[in-house]
Amino acid sequence: MSMNxxxxxxxxxxxxxxIEGDVATVGITHFAxxxxxxxxxxxxxxxxxxxxxxxxxxxxxxxxAASDLISPVNGTVLEVNTALEGTPELCNSAPYTEGWLIKVxxxxxxxxxxxxxAYEAFCATESH
Amino acid sequence: xxESRTPLTAWHEARGAxxxxxxxxxxxxxYEGILVEHQHTRQHAGLFDICHMGxxxxxxAGADAALSAAVSHNLAxxxxxxCRYGFLLNARGGVLDDCIIYRFGPxxxxxxxxxxxxxxxxxxxxxxxxxxxxxxxxxAETAKLDLxxxxxxxxxxxxLGESLRDLAYFGFRQTTWxxxxxxxxxxxxxxxxxxxxxxxxxKALAFWELLxxxxxxxxxxxxxxDTLRLEAGLPLYGHELDEDHSPAEAGMGRMxxxxxxxxxxxxxxxxxxxxxxxxIEGRRxxxxxxxxxxxxxxxxxRVTSGSFAPSLGHVIAFAWVDAAHAEADxxxxxxxxxxxxxxxxxxxxxxxxxxxxxxxx
Numbered sequence: 427m428s429m430n431x432x433x434x435x436x437x438x439x440x441x442x443x444x445i446e447g448d449v450a451t452v453g454i455t456h457f458a459x460x461x462x463x464x465x466x467x468x469x470x471x472x473x474x475x476x477x478x479x480x481x482x483x484x485x486x487x488x489x490x491a492a493s494d495l496i497s498p499v500n501g502t503v504l505e506v507n508t509a510l511e512g513t514p515e516l517c518n519s520a521p522y523t524e525g526w527l528i529k530v531x532x533x534x535x536x537x538x539x540x541x542x543x544a545y546e547a548f549c550a551t552e553s554h
Numbered sequence: 555x556x557e558s559r560t561p562l563t564a565w566h567e568a569r570g571a572x573x574x575x576x577x578x579x580x581x582x583x584x585y586e587g588i589l590v591e592h593q594h595t596r597q598h599a600g601l602f603d604i605c606h607m608g609x610x611x612x613x614x615a616g617a618d619a620a621l622s623a624a625v626s627h628n629l630a631x632x633x634x635x636x637c638r639y640g641f642l643l644n645a646r647g648g649v650l651d652d653c654i655i656y657r658f659g660p661x662x663x664x665x666x667x668x669x670x671x672x673x674x675x676x677x678x679x680x681x682x683x684x685x686x687x688x689x690x691x692x693x694a695e696t697a698k699l700d701l702x703x704x705x706x707x708x709x710x711x712x713x714l715g716e717s718l719r720d721l722a723y724f725g726f727r728q729t730t731w732x733x734x735x736x737x738x739x740x741x742x743x744x745x746x747x748x749x750x751x752x753x754x755x756x757k758a759l760a761f762w763e764l765l766x767x768x769x770x771x772x773x774x775x776x777x778x779x780d781t782l783r784l785e786a787g788l789p790l791y792g793h794e795l796d797e798d799h800s801p802a803e804a805g806m807g808r809m810x811x812x813x814x815x816x817x818x819x820x821x822x823x824x825x826x827x828x829x830x831x832x833x834i835e836g837r838r839x840x841x842x843x844x845x846x847x848x849x850x851x852x853x854x855x856r857v858t859s860g861s862f863a864p865s866l867g868h869v870i871a872f873a874w875v876d877a878a879h880a881e882a883d884x885x886x887x888x889x890x891x892x893x894x895x896x897x898x899x900x901x902x903x904x905x906x907x908x909x910x911x912x913x914x915x
Contacts (some may be wrong), residue, residue, distance in 0.1 A: 463572070463777070464589040466862035467837035469891065485891050487839055489588045489777060489861060492890060514837065515589070 429456040431522055435536060436545035439480075439496040442522065443536060450499045450536070453526040454486065454517055457549045462488040465517045468510040469495075470527055475503045477530055479537075484527070486517065498539055501530040560605035561697055561758040569773070576776060577670035579606040584775040591778035592864045595744055596907075599703035600774035601765050604750070605758065608672030608693040610665045610679065617661035617687045622814035624682040625655065625665075626801065626822060630813065632657045637724055637739050640809065641801050642667075642675055647821020648797040649804070651675050652789065654741065656726055661687075664737075666698075666750075668791045682817060697758030702748030702782075704908045705770045710738070710749055713764055718749075719913040731761060743779060745786025745907030784870060785863050785904035787831060793842060793858040794829055794872050803874075804829045805901075827855065828880035833899040834869035837862050838892055845888040846873045846896070854879040857887060863903060870903045871896065 434442045440458035444451040459465065467487040477483040477497040484495040506528050510516060516525035540548060557580035566573060571582035582603060584591060594600055612621055622629045627640035637656040641649050651671040656664040667675045676691055683689055701710055711718050714731060718738070721727055726739035734757045742748040753761060765771050780790070789795050794804055801810060802823045810822055834840055840860030847853050860871030871887065873896075887894040 463584065464587050466589075467839070469838070487837070487862075489781060490583075492839070492841070518587070 430542045430545060432542045434522065435498065435539035435541065437496065437498040437539055438548060441496060441498045443498040443539060445532070445536070448532045449504065450501065450530045450532055451526050452498060452528050452530060454495070454521055455545070456521050457552070459518045459521045459525075462486060462491060462493065464489050465514045468514045468517060468527065470506045470510070471503050473503050473505060477501060477503060477528070486514075495527065497530075499530050499536045500533040502533070503528050504531050505529040558606070560603055561755050562603045562605065562762055565759060565762065566603065566773075571773075571775060577606060577668070579669055581606060582773070582775040584777045585773050588775070588777035588781060589864050591772060591774040592781050594772045595703045595746060595774055595778060595782055596865055597704065598770045598772070599701060599705045599709050599748075599768075600744070600778070601762065601771050602700040602702065602774050602779055603762070604698040604700050605755070606669035607698050608667040608669060608675065608691070609696045609698070609752065610667070610676060611663070611690045611692050612665060612679070612683065612687060613662040614686060614688045615661055616684065617663060619814075620683045620687045621655070621663060622812060623816050624679060625653070626810055626812060626816055626818070627655050628812035629655070629657070631811070634659055635725060635727070637726055637741060641795075641806070641822075642678060643801070643816070643818025643822055644797055645818055645821070647800045647818040647824055649791070649795040649799065649801060650678060650797060652791055652795055656737070656739065664692075671791060695755050697753055697755045699751045699753075699758065699762060699765070700742055700744075700748065701751060701765060701771070702742045702744040702746045702774075704747050704911075706746070706748040707913060709765060709768045709770055712768065717915070719915045723910050732757060742909065743786075743788055744782035745788070745902060745904060745909050746782075747908040747911050781861055781864055784859055784861055784872075785865055785902065786907055786909070787902035789829075789872075790859060799827065799829075799874070800824050803827050825877050827874040827876055829858070830855075830873050830875050830880070831899050831901050831903060832871045832873055832885065832887070832896040833903075834860075834871060834887065834894045834896045836869060836894075838889065838894060839869050840871040840873075840887040840889050840894055840896065844890070846875060847886045847888060848879065848882060849884055849886055849895075851886075854882075854885070860887070865904050865906075869894070870899070
C-alpha cells in the first residue's frame with residue numbers, strides 16, 4: 427500500500443505540494459523523513475518571503491544530519507507551520523498532515539512535479 | 555570491502571534496524587528511532603550490541619608491571635574484581651585509544667578497546683609487553699552486550715537469578731549463564747545505571763533474546779548510544795580523544811595517578827588546547843568540525859561532537875579551544891547554516907543520570 431497520498435504532487439528532492447487553486451501547501455515526504463530519521467529542527471522562511479522551484483527555502487536537521495529543503499513551487503510564502511518550532515517531530519509522525527512546512531501563494535502552476543505513482547517509482551530507484 | 559558481522563547482525567537486519575558501517579562492522583544505528591531509544595534508556599533499560607569492541611587477555615608472571623608501563627591506568631590501586639578507565643598513549647602523550655582494564659588477579663587482566671583501534675592497540679601492546687607475558691586477542695570468541703538504564707539491575711537480576719546490588723560502580727563479577735562464563739561489570743557509556751556483559755559469542759543471541767523478553771527492555775542502536783554518551787559528558791575516541799591531544803587536554807589529567815613510568819607519561823599532562831563543554835540555546839545543532847570562534851570573530855577552536863540533547867531540550871557540544879582562550883565563557887560556533895552563540899557549561903551535561911546510584915540490598 428502506498429504511503430504517499432494520490433492527491434499530492436512530488437519532487438525528486440522529496441518534497442510534496444498540495445495544490446488548491448492558487449495556494450500550495452508544501453512538506454517533506456515519508457521517504458524523506460524516514461531517510462533523515464528523528465527530526466530535531468526545522469528552519470523555515472517567513473510569511474512574505476519568495477520561494478522558487480528547485481531552490482532552497484529552509485533546512486531540516488535530524489540527530490545525525492542536516493539537509494536543505496528545496497521548494498517544489500514558485501511563489502510567496504503565506505503561512506509557515508509554527509508548531510514545528512517546538513515539535514519538529516511532526517515531520518516524522520505526520521509528514522503529509524500536521525507536519526506540513528509552508529503555504530505558498532503560487533506565482534504559476536508548478537511544472538515537472540511527479541504524481542504519486544511516478545514518485546514511488548523514483549523512490550524505488552533511489553533506495554538501491 | 556565487506557564489514558564484519560556480530561553474532562546479532564542477522565537479528566538486527568530481521569528486525570528492520572537501520573544498519574550502517576561503523577569501524578569496519580555492520581552495526582544497527584536505530585530500530586524504532588533515536589529519540590525513542592534514548593528516552594527508553596533514560597527511563598527503563600536499553601540493550602546494546604557492542605560485540606564490535608575488542609577484548610584482550612593479558613596474563614603471566616610480570617603482567618602487572620609490564621602493563622603498568624604500557625598504559626596510563628594506575629594498576630597499583632586496582633583491586634581484583636574492579637575495572638578502571640584509562641588510556642593507551644603514544645610517546646608524545648597523545649591518545650592512541652581509551653580502554654577499560656579489568657583485574658582478575660595479581661598478573662591477570664582483560665583490556666577492552668574501541669573497535670576502530672583494536673588492531674593497532676594489539677600491535678602496540680605486543681610491542682610494549684615482554685614475550686614472557688601472554689597477550690591474547692579474545693575479541694572473536696567474546697560477545698559484549700550493554701544493558702543500561704535505571705531498571706537494568708532489576709532486569710539482569712531477574713534474568714540471572716542472583717542479586718547484583720552489592721556490585722559497586724566499576725566493580726565486576728564472573729558468574730555463569732546456561733553453563734557458560736558470563737562477566738558483568740557495573741559500567742557503561744550512557745550515564746545510567748547499567749552493566750557491560752561479556753559472554754561467549756555462541757551464547758550472545760540466546761542471552762540477547764532472553765533480556766528482550768523483559769518488557770522493560772528495548773534494543774538500542776548506536777545513534778542513541780551517541781546522544782546518551784554525549785549528554786553524560788563521556789568522550790568518543792576520534793572526536794574528543796585523538797593522537798594529537800593529551801588526556802589532560804581532554805579533562806582527564808586528574809585520573810593520571812599511576813606512579814609507573816608508562817609510555818607517554820610526560821606528554822600526558824601537556825596542555826595546548828582544552829576540551830570545553832558548550833551549551834547552545836535552541837535546536838539547531840553544532841556538529842563535528844564546525845569552527846569555534848570568540849564573539850569578535852577570532853577563530854579559537856573546533857567542535858568535536860554536537861547534538862540536540864533529547865533529555866535537555868537544547869543543543870550541547872564539546873569543542874577544542876586553544877589554551878590561551880580556555881578561560882573565555884562566550885563563543886560562537888560557525889555551523890553549516892548559521893552562527894550559533896555558545897556558552898561554557900559544566901559536566902555532565904545531563905546531571906540526572908543513575909550511573910553511580912547506590913543500590914539497597
